[in-house]
Amino acid sequence: xxxxxxxxxxxxxxxxxxxxxxxxxxxxxxxxxxxxxxxxxxxxxxxxxxxxxxxxxxxxxxxxxxxxxxxx
Numbered sequence: 001x002x003x004x005x006x007x008x009x010x011x012x013x014x015x016x017x018x019x020x021x022x023x024x025x026x027x028x029x030x031x032x033x034x035x036x037x038x039x040x041x042x043x044x045x046x047x048x049x050x051x052x053x054x055x056x057x058x059x060x061x062x063x064x065x066x067x068x069x070x071x072x
Contacts (some may be wrong), residue, residue: 019031019035022034022035
């Protein structure tokens, strides 16, 4: 079974949309504080990835996301 994939989003647009959503939901002051604290922190992507996704495959994650999107 082939999995349909979409092209990756433009990172500049994605960052702009994410910041806009954060500001809209929590306000500019809290958003600025959150962004400063988040960017300043050193993160181990592999550790975070393991905590979030465990040993799930890309196909499993895609299916979960697809099912979640359909439920909206």
